[in-house]
Amino acid sequence: xxxxxxxxxxxxxxxxxxxxxxxxxxxxxxxxxxxxxxxxxxxxxxxxxxxxxxxxxxxxxxx
Amino acid sequence: xxxxxxxxxxxxxxxxxxxxxxxxxxxxxxxxxxxxxxxxxxxxxxxxxxxxxxxxxxxxxxxxxxxxxxxxxxxxxxxxxxxxxxxxxxxxxxxxxxxxxxxxxxxxxxxxxxxxxxxxxxxxxxxxxxxxxxxxxxxxxxxxxxxxxxx
Numbered sequence: 480x481x482x483x484x485x486x487x488x489x490x491x492x493x494x495x496x497x498x499x500x501x502x503x504x505x506x507x508x509x510x511x512x513x514x515x516x517x518x519x520x521x522x523x524x525x526x527x528x529x530x531x532x533x534x535x536x537x538x539x540x541x542x
Numbered sequence: 543x544x545x546x547x548x549x550x551x552x553x554x555x556x557x558x559x560x561x562x563x564x565x566x567x568x569x570x571x572x573x574x575x576x577x578x579x580x581x582x583x584x585x586x587x588x589x590x591x592x593x594x595x596x597x598x599x600x601x602x603x604x605x606x607x608x609x610x611x612x613x614x615x616x617x618x619x620x621x622x623x624x625x626x627x628x629x630x631x632x633x634x635x636x637x638x639x640x641x642x643x644x645x646x647x648x649x650x651x652x653x654x655x656x657x658x659x660x661x662x663x664x665x666x667x668x669x670x671x672x673x674x675x676x677x678x679x680x681x682x683x684x685x686x687x688x689x690x691x692x693x
Contacts, residue, residue, distance in 0.1 A: 524624065
C-alpha cells in the first residue's frame with residue numbers, strides 16, 4: 480500500500496496570520512503542522528520558521 | 543461554461559514552479575488563497591498589431607508578438623492574511639523568479655500561469671474607503687485553462 484499521507488512540517492508562526500483558503504488561523508509563537516507546500520509558501524513570506532527539534536526531523540522510515 | 547457572476551472567484555499564489563507547464567503540473571502545487579480580493583481584473587493574452595499600408599489597397603493587419611497580459615487585482619489590505627503576505631513578498635522580490643498563480647471562477651474553472659509581481663502599491667483614498675493594495679502581476683507564461691468540473 481502506498482503512503483499518500485503528505486509529509487508534515489512543524490513550524491512556529493512568527494506572527495498571527497490567517498489562511499483565507501482554509502480559514503485556519505495561526506497564533507504567533509506557537510508551533511503548527513504544515514504540508515511541505517504550505518510551509519514553502521508561508522516561510523517565503525516570513526510567516527513561519529521551522530522548529531528546530533532535538534529529535535529527528537526527517538521522515539520516519541516506512542514500517 | 544454558462545454565464546456566471548464574478549462573485550466567488552478567487553486568486554491564489556504559490557512560491558513553487560510546476561514541473562510541467564500544464565494543468566497537472568500546476569494542480570500539483572500548493573497554493574495560498576489571497577484574502578479580501580475585491581476585483582481580479584482582466585486575464586488573457588493579446589497580440590501586437592502589425593500594420594502595412596500599401597500605396598494601393600486597404601490597410602493590411604497582421605498579428606505580431608503575443609503578450610500574455612497582466613492581472614491587476616485590488617484588495618483590502620489585511621496584515622494578517624497569508625496570501626497577501628506572499629503577494630507582498632513576490633512584489634518585493636528583486637530576482638526574476640516566477641511565482642505560480644491560480645484564478646478560480648465560481649463554477650470551478652481555473653486559470654493557471656506563472657508571473658512576476660511588479661509592485662503592490664497601497665492606496666489610502668477618502669475617509670469612507672478601505673486601504674487597498676493593487677499588485678500588477680505580469681503574466682509570463684501561457685495561461686493554462688481548466689474547464690469547470692462537470693457535475
